Amino acid sequence: MKRISYHISRIGLGITFLWIGVLIFRDPIAWGSYLQPWAANLLPIPIAQAMMGTAVLDIAVGVLLLLDIFVWFVAFVGALHILSVLVVSGVTDITVRDIAILYCATALSIETVPEWIMAQMPFLR
Numbered sequence: 001m002k003r004i005s006y007h008i009s010r011i012g013l014g015i016t017f018l019w020i021g022v023l024i025f026r027d028p029i030a031w032g033s034y035l036q037p038w039a040a041n042l043l044p045i046p047i048a049q050a051m052m053g054t055a056v057l058d059i060a061v062g063v064l065l066l067l068d069i070f071v072w073f074v075a076f077v078g079a080l081h082i083l084s085v086l087v088v089s090g091v092t093d094i095t096v097r098d099i100a101i102l103y104c105a106t107a108l109s110i111e112t113v114p115e116w117i118m119a120q121m122p123f124l125r
Contacts (some may be wrong), residue, residue, distance in 0.1 A: 009108045010065050010075075016101060017078060018062025024055035039088035057081060072117075075109035 024031045028051035032040070035047065043050050061081070064074040082102040086095065113121075 006108070006111065009104055009111075010068065010071060013075070013078065013101070013104050013108060014062045014065030016062070017058045017065065021055045021058030021060075021062060024051050024058065028052055028055065034089045034092065034094075036088055036090050054081075072109050072112035072114060075105045075112065079105035079109055 028048045031054075032047035032051045040047055057077075058081075061074055061078045064070060065078075079102055082098055082105060086098050086102065089095075089098075
C-alpha cells in the first residue's frame with residue numbers, strides 16, 4: 001500500500017500538468033511569450049505549434065499521473081520538461097512555481113522507481 005503523500009503528490013502534480021496543458025491550448029501565443037528570444041529563434045516551427053506540442057505533453061503527463069500509470073517514468077519526463085521550461089523561460093514571476101513543480105516531479109519519480117531499476121542505481125536508496 002502506498003502512503004497518502006504519494007497520492008497527494010501524484011494527484012496534485014497530475015492536476016497541475018493537466019491544467020497547464022489546457023491553458024496553453026486556450027492561448028498558445030501568450031504562453032509562447034514566456035520563451036526567451038534566443039530559445040524562440042531555435043525553434044524550427046512557429047511558436048504556436050511548439051506550444052501546442054507542449055500542451056499535448058503536459059496533458060499526457062497529467063492524465064497518466066491521475067490514472068496512476070507509469071508514475072516513475074511520467075514524473076521523470078515531467079521533471080525533464082519543467083527543467084527545460086526553466087532553461088528557456090529564464091527567471092520570471094512564475095519561476096518559483098516551476099521550481100516547486102520540478103522538485104515535486106523529481107521526488108515522485110525517485111520515490112516510485114521500480115525495484116529492478118533501483119538495483120542498478122544504489123545511490124538512489
